[in-house]
Amino acid sequence: MNASDSAELVARAQASDREAFDRLVDGTYTMAYATAYRLIGDVDAAADATQDAYVRAYASLHTFRGSSSFSTWLYRIVVNVSLDLLRRRPRAPEPLTVAHEDDEEREIEVVDPSADPQAETERRERRAAVLRALQRVSDDHRSVLVLFDLNGLTYEEIADVLRVPLGTVKSRLNRARLALREAIREEAELFGPA
Amino acid sequence: MNCKAVLDKLTLVAEGELPAQEMLVLRAHLAECATCGATYREVTRLVEDLRALPRPRPPADLRLRIGVALDAVEEAEAAEKARRPSPWETVGPYLAAAAVIAIAFALVTVVSRPRSGGQVARAPSSLARPADRGSITTVEAPGIGNASPGMAGSQSPDERAEAAVREANQRIRDLQAKAAMKGGDQQALWPDDMAPGRAPGEAASGRTGEPPGTRSGTFSVTPGAGGGPTIAVPSVPTQIDVYFRPPEDPVVGATVQGVVEVSAREGLPRVVVTATGDEGLKIDKPGGMLYSGPLPAGETLRVPVPMVASEAGLHEIEINVQSDAPGGTAQLKAFVPNFRGEPAPRAQPSPADTPVNLVFKNAPVRQALMDIAGQAGLRLEMAEGLGAERITQDVRGVPARAALRTVAEEGGYQVEEVGGVFRITRAAPTDNH
Numbered sequence: 001m002n003a004s005d006s007a008e009l010v011a012r013a014q015a016s017d018r019e020a021f022d023r024l025v026d027g028t029y030t031m032a033y034a035t036a037y038r039l040i041g042d043v044d045a046a047a048d049a050t051q052d053a054y055v056r057a058y059a060s061l062h063t064f065r066g067s068s069s070f071s072t073w074l075y076r077i078v079v080n081v082s083l084d085l086l087r088r089r090p091r092a093p094e095p096l097t098v099a100h101e102d103d104e105e106r107e108i109e110v111v112d113p114s115a116d117p118q119a120e121t122e123r124r125e126r127r128a129a130v131l132r133a134l135q136r137v138s139d140d141h142r143s144v145l146v147l148f149d150l151n152g153l154t155y156e157e158i159a160d161v162l163r164v165p166l167g168t169v170k171s172r173l174n175r176a177r178l179a180l181r182e183a184i185r186e187e188a189e190l191f192g193p194a
Numbered sequence: 195m196n197c198k199a200v201l202d203k204l205t206l207v208a209e210g211e212l213p214a215q216e217m218l219v220l221r222a223h224l225a226e227c228a229t230c231g232a233t234y235r236e237v238t239r240l241v242e243d244l245r246a247l248p249r250p251r252p253p254a255d256l257r258l259r260i261g262v263a264l265d266a267v268e269e270a271e272a273a274e275k276a277r278r279p280s281p282w283e284t285v286g287p288y289l290a291a292a293a294v295i296a297i298a299f300a301l302v303t304v305v306s307r308p309r310s311g312g313q314v315a316r317a318p319s320s321l322a323r324p325a326d327r328g329s330i331t332t333v334e335a336p337g338i339g340n341a342s343p344g345m346a347g348s349q350s351p352d353e354r355a356e357a358a359v360r361e362a363n364q365r366i367r368d369l370q371a372k373a374a375m376k377g378g379d380q381q382a383l384w385p386d387d388m389a390p391g392r393a394p395g396e397a398a399s400g401r402t403g404e405p406p407g408t409r410s411g412t413f414s415v416t417p418g419a420g421g422g423p424t425i426a427v428p429s430v431p432t433q434i435d436v437y438f439r440p441p442e443d444p445v446v447g448a449t450v451q452g453v454v455e456v457s458a459r460e461g462l463p464r465v466v467v468t469a470t471g472d473e474g475l476k477i478d479k480p481g482g483m484l485y486s487g488p489l490p491a492g493e494t495l496r497v498p499v500p501m502v503a504s505e506a507g508l509h510e511i512e513i514n515v516q517s518d519a520p521g522g523t524a525q526l527k528a529f530v531p532n533f534r535g536e537p538a539p540r541a542q543p544s545p546a547d548t549p550v551n552l553v554f555k556n557a558p559v560r561q562a563l564m565d566i567a568g569q570a571g572l573r574l575e576m577a578e579g580l581g582a583e584r585i586t587q588d589v590r591g592v593p594a595r596a597a598l599r600t601v602a603e604e605g606g607y608q609v610e611e612v613g614g615v616f617r618i619t620r621a622a623p624t625d626n627h
Contacts, residue, residue, distance in 0.1 A: 018268065025260055033252040047253050054260045058267050130243045149244040174205040177237045184240065 006070045014061055021061070025054055028071055031151070032078045038146045039082040041135045049085050053078045068160045075147065075161045083139050133183035141176035148173055195223050200230050208238050254591045270357065434458045434465075434489075436515050438499075438528045446506050446535035449478050452499040454513050461491035466516040474505035475530065503533040545571045546595035546611075556584045559605030563598060563618060570594030576618040581605065 006027070012020035032053060037046035057077050064073055134142060147153045147161060155173075159166045200223050206212050207220050224231045435457045441450035454467055467485040469477045477484075478500035485497045503509055513526040548570045554562045560581025567574040572594055583605040589597040598616055602609045608621040 018264070021264070022261070025257070025264075029257060029260060030249070030252055033256060034249045037250045043250075043253065046250075047256050047259065050252070050256060051259050051263050055263045055267055058264050059271075126243065127247065130240065130247070134244070145244065149241055150247065170205065171202070174202060177205060177241065178201065178233075180240055180244075181233065181236050 007066065010061075010064065010066065010070050014064070021058060024070060028074055029054070031071070032074060035075065035078050035146060035151060036082045038134070038150055039079065039139075039142060040086060041131075045085060046082070049082045050078065052085075053081045056081065068157075072153075072157050072160050075151075075153070075157075076163075079143055079147070079161060083143065086139060129184055129187045130180075133180055133187050136183040136186065137176060137179045140172060141179045144169065144173045145176045145180060195219060197223075197227060197230050200224065200227070201233065204234055204237055207234070208241065251590075254588055257588065434462075434515060434517070436513060436526050438511070438513055438526060440528070440530045441501070444501075444503065444530065444533045446503050446533050448535075449500050449502050452501065452511070452530065454484065454497045454499055454515075455494050456485075456489060456497065456515055457492070457494040458489050459491065462489040462517055464517075465489045465495075466514075467495075467497050468514045468516075469499050469501075470512045470514075471501055471503075471530075472510040475501055475503050475509040475511060477501050477511075501530070503530075506533050506535055507531075509533060544595075546616075547593045549591050550594050550597050551590050552597070553588045553590060554601070555586050557586075559583045559585055559601060559607065562587070562601045562605075566594055566597045566601065567616065572598070573615045574598075574618065575615050580607070580618065580620070 006024065009020045009024050013024060029050060033046060033050045036049040036053070037043065040046045040049060053074065057074055064070070134145065137145070143162060144158060147158045148155075153161065155166055155169045158169045158173075162169070164172070200220055203212065203220060207217065207224070210217070212220065224234050435455075437455040439453045439455070441452045444450040454469070456465060456467060464487060465485070466483075468482045469479075469484055470482050471477050484499060485495065489495055499511070499513075501511070509530040511528050511530050513528065515526070550566050550569045552562075552565055552569065554565075558581055560576060562585060563574060563576065563581065566572075566589065585601055585604040587601050587604055589600060592600065595611070595616075598618075599609050602618055603621065606621050607618050610617045610619065
């Protein structure tokens with residue numbers, strides 16, 4: 001869905017065209033869920049947050065003025081709902097399980113039969129460690145890592161989503177990456193080097 | 195340049211966002227300083243790892259859930275627009291009681307009995323709707339939930355959104371229960387011969403000699419009672435009594451039956467009774483669905499609760515009774531004590547429980563059903579000439595039985611499971627409750 005399609009759909013949705021809003025949902029819900037899941041680290045809670053975000057988006061669509069793109073606006077809602085959910089609900093000590101990662105691998109990866117099995121095992125362990133480390137950093141740090149490094153938003157878009165100045169986004173991203181490095185070192189102490 | 199200044203700019207270096215001259219200075223430091231250089235390499239490797247992570251796949255039913263939630267919002271907004279504020283809606287309980295049109299306040303109470311500790315009654319709030327004349331709206335236990343005591347019309351957008359989410363979740367449970375119901379044995383829901391020595395219509399309160407684990411709750415909706423969220427519907431005082439009898443001498447691994455008894459002073463056009471067990475207790479009905487249908491005034495509905503325990507000892511069960519009013523649901527938690535015996539061996543999974551991995555876009559129903567049956571190795575029976583309707587469904591990760599039902603329903607068909615064969619016929623018209 002490109003920007004002009006999105007703008008047209010938003011305009012129609014604001015005029016109470018439900019089908020138009022459904023198309024906006026179709027084009028964004030996998031992204032919205034992925035964001036919520038990476039922020040929360042729990043399949044069910046991420047699905048709840050995604051559903052909640054769309055309900056809020058739909059109920060407050062009339063407040064959307066088009067100063068940012070629809071997806072940026074939606075990101076803001078998803079991030080807010082997800083972080084709000086995390087604040088209200090204490091996180092489990094080990095929120096990400098290996099099973100979830102296996103699910104993801106089934107989703108997009110094609111296993112190369114010629115790959116070195118040991119290298120493959122190390123790669124999977126490293127990935128699991130990175131995901132655990134991601135859940136160990138603060139919500140602010142995780143938000144900016146998820147938006148920049150996982151979702152590919154620009155600094156400007158992130159500033160818009162998080163409602164912070166551009167300079168804050170850049171410095172926060174730097175601190176977040178350093179915090180992630182610390183977290184993965186702690187992971188290595190707990191689980192061995194990844 | 196000191197190390198801290200370099201570390202502060204690691205990301206700008208990695209993203210190539212510094213002026214050329216400054217970049218040269220920083221890169222020179224990273225090449226010379228072993229500590230900063232190692233940090234830089236670790237951070238850049240981590241960023242590569244993050245960017246290589248696969249995108250998580252949404253649950254198969256997420257898109258459906260969002261759609262149902264949006265339906266609820268739409269209906270709430272429509273109801274809001276249609277609502278005509280009345281002076282009666284703002285008067286207090288005493289005036290309301292005297293008014294011709296009653297303003298119903300919802301109240302849920304639980305009656306404790308000896309040996310009945312641990313029971314909980316909970317009922318989520320619902321959206322206000324235009325008059326559901328004659329139906330009850332059971333709704334909120336005082337002090338539970340976050341609905342405000344004001345009129346629905348004074349809810350903030352956030353409160354309405356939250357109410358819509360709760361409403362949507364209830365609808366999703368209804369849909370799942372409805373789907374499960376079609377595979378269930380509805381004839382078995384009226385167990386006249388199951389009644390353990392109790393005449394129809396006998397009052398649920400004041401009995402003695404109840405076996406351990408017996409639990410009961412009384413859920414009342416009383417005009418003018420106050421306390422919960424207010425619902426502007428003309429209503430009569432209504433009370434639902436819920437009573438659970440655990441099975442006698444239950445054995446691990448065998449199907450044993452408890453009984454839920456439900457009665458109301460006023461008839462209700464529809465109640466839905468469901469049950470869920472704890473981890474070691476499985477309710478032996480699809481989706482835990484026990485009964486869906488009318489509750490005649492003054493009569494006691496006795497619903498068997500077939501269950502299988504995998505572990506000995508005490509188990510917990512949750513009985514959910516939902517009235518026909520939106521969101522009008524109440525839960526009773528009870529214990530099922532004294533299961534004896536060894537843990538049951540794991541049952542062989544049925545092919546119908548095998549998840550399928552299919553996505554249909556504008557596909558003929560017949561083809562979609564055949565694909566699901568083919569993938570799970572199920573036998574399908576469908577008359578010639580049926581199934582030309584086109585559907586769009588994502589059933590990745592959905593058990594084959596549920597996938598068949600989902601696709602069939604979407605196309606206007608129903609599924610009957612007879613002797614291991616899945617028979618597809620046109621769906622009978624329903625009231626679409």
